[in-house]
Amino acid sequence: MEITLLGTGAPAGLPRPDCSCAVCATALGPHARAATAVLVDDALLLDLTPGAAFAAARAGHSLGGVRQVLLSHPHDGPAVEVPAGLPQPGRVPDGRELALLTGHRVRAVAMDAGGTGYAVTGPEGQRLLYLPPGAAPAGLEQATAQSYDMVLGDVVGRPDALARLRAVGSAGPTTDVVAVHLDHDVPAGPELRRRLAAAGARAVPDGTTLVVGAYEEVPDVPRRTLVLGGARSGKSVEAERRLETFPEVLYVATGGTRSGDTEWAARVAAHRERRPGSWRTAETTDLVPLLAEDGPPVLIDCLSLWLADVMDSVGAWDDAEWAGGGEKLLRERVRELAEAVRSTRRTVVAVSNEVGSGIVPATASGRRYRDELGRVNTAFANECEQVVLVVAGQAVVLRG
Secondary structure, eight states, X not given: OEEEEEEOBOTTOBSOTTOOSHHHHHOOGGGOBOBOEEEETTTEEESOOTTHHHHHHHTTOOSTTOOEEEOOSSSOOSOOOOOXXXXXXXXXXXXXXXXXTTSOEEEEEEBSSSSEEEEEEOTTSOEEEEOOTTOOBSOOOSOOSSOOSEEEEOTTTOHHHHHHXXXXXXXXXXOXXXXXXXXXXXXXXXXXXXXXXXXTEEOOOTTOEEETTOGGGOOOOOSEXXXXXXXXXXXXXXXXXXXXXXXXXXXXXXXXXXXXXXXXXXXXXXXXXXXXXTOEEEEOSOHHHHHHSOOSOEEEEOHHHHHHHHHHHTTTTSHHHIIIIIHHHHHHHHHHHHHHHHHOOSOEEEEEEOOTTSOOOSSHHHHHHHHHHHHHHHHHHTTOSEEEEEETTEEEEEEO
């Protein structure tokens, strides 16, 4: 089964008309995207959009052989003149299946936010799932025996849709996840590719033809990632974003509860509200045994608080205890953590502060903490496939 993406953008396209944001201002040339429409084997058209016939012609295809046009949006979309010879657009009721004379079968999938998703099975058995913008499949309760070969969906706007599919086995390691309905939420180019790759997804330009079932282009999700940044840089948001398309993430909070500290409680509450409801939380600094276990992906936030706890335990703040064995104990704990990261089988995303570029601390203990955090970050980064530095909300890739 072969598909041609006549458009890959949001319903209003990219750039949006009359929008002056930075993303729209730079969405030019190959970064411009028409509203998403998908041509399947030149026989089935999913969503009729303005200029679809011209888009098909530019991609070397014709709509002349289309036998069925199906709409996915909650509404019928903008007024579009139906090209001559093209069937009148329609919609399949949720749960019903449509059989085409070409051998394709199309089943309508119920959504949680309006619109209709379509599961398309090709004549040779390849399976494609197409989701409308801003929606995720509803009622996915039982594990699916077979993963889809390809999923087309709003990965940026609804990352939880992919998490749901992964939770029940509808999306697996060989599923080619292609982001469509792309809007101005993420800058085009390298930043879009980076964010999607972290989710195991990708984007392609308008007019691209793909073979369903050829998963060689599926990006490998980095198994170990360190996210560095200063205070309020957006590092925690970046780390959480990397795992929001995966179910059953274990969020490891290393800072504890700090009873009576209202400012700290407000920080913890803000983090908790951002996280998907399916994530579990563990409040611990005992990271080595946790990394040795098999289990779902782990998000550690953060190494700087882990270090403070370890320095407390080895007496690092007292010069005499530090010189009398505290330094040696700390080095051993850091070495054990690095070895645990090296040997872990879990997907790990860790957050840490980058404090070595600011003002030199006024106290010896402050300088000691700064220096040791630099060493922890270095040791952890050495074991990671990807390391990013977040500055003013912008992620700069240092490795990977």
